[in-house]
Amino acid sequence: MITVHAEQLSVIKRSISLSKGEEVCGLFLGSGLLPNSVMVTKVVPTSNVAKRERHKRFEIDPVIRLQLERDTRNLPIGIVGHYHTHPGGEAVPSEIDLASAHEPNLFWLIIGTSGDTMKDIKAWSIDPIKGKFINLELSII
Template structure:
């Protein structure tokens, strides 16, 4: 389950619309309750999409950005709880590429952006070798 502040979703929407027609990406920061499989996201931290050749349908995160965000989160007493990205003019469901790079114990918000306007979004979690839509609760 993902618990998320409304302001986090609003921030991702702004980033998504500003980045259209390309995929934008970033990290969800907050807390993780591993015992109950609950991730809480209180902040969105955008990073640059490193995939320049296929930015309209792929994203890639530089390992240096991951380390930078991890350090930032640690300084604020937070952890990385997930990753978000957009699907310009495509549905808010994971692709095979998303699945290939997914890690357990993380939430994956995918936001669909149609004609420059953020529309739908869902959060996903890895269950075995596939994604499952996860419950979301606003905090």
């Protein structure tokens, strides 16, 4: 199970309201390791650095990711997952998502939006052997 606090989602909601229809993305710091329970302790929004079609693609800023890995090296928390939105879409992984999923230890939070509203939120992980996403239990507290 993935546990996320409602206040952490409001950080994402703020990014959505500034996104102009592009996918927004970022990283989650927390504790626990898949397939066991994961608890998110912090949301770190990053720029979507995809070079094109940012309304249907995302790429997390690698500089921020590296910095977080460095900052948490000696801490009991680390990068546990990431999130992105599907503007006007469902919280289901796209073909593009499947093609870029290579890290089975990170969970994916996908948020289907309608305007500034988060209408659907689902957590996923990639099964690298079957080559498909698995829906994870999500608890918003």
